[in-house]
């Protein structure tokens with residue numbers, strides 16, 4: 001588990017799953033702006049999307065914990081540069097080649113990264129907001 005080996009040389013990265021072209025698009029997400037693959041911590045493999053992972057892997061997908069957001073886990077399919085998770089979540093296009101990233105990815109991000117807002121947690125939003133307000137009171 002602890003000896004994760006990265007071999008991220010440019011053009012050297014194997015992307016698993018149902019890719020349909022050289023830019024990591026897959027059968028699930030085909031738009032212009034879906035040329036991104038994500039390294040998943042559970043198997044140390046790049047997949048174009050979580051559905052590719054589910055179809056290809058024999059285990060449950062693990063998400064990146066927030067403490068690992070400095071990992072170069074995002075591969076731009078257009079130029080093969082890798083970005084850290086933190087960078088990827090901040091930008092809307094590749095800093096290296098300016099290929100646009102899919103804004104809809106925000107909806108899928110909780111599948112890959114431990115975010116404050118889980119996909120289906122609208123119900124607990126009030127709870128969380130209360131927690132934040134309480135903290136804000138202390139901070140003020």
Ligand SMILES: [Zn+2]
Pocket residue numbers: 040041042043044053057059060061062
């Ligand atoms: Zn996996």
Ligand SMILES: [Zn+2]
Pocket residue numbers: 017018026027028029048049050051052053
């Ligand atoms: Zn896919």
Ligand SMILES: [Zn+2]
Pocket residue numbers: 076077078079080081094095096097098099
């Ligand atoms: Zn790029």
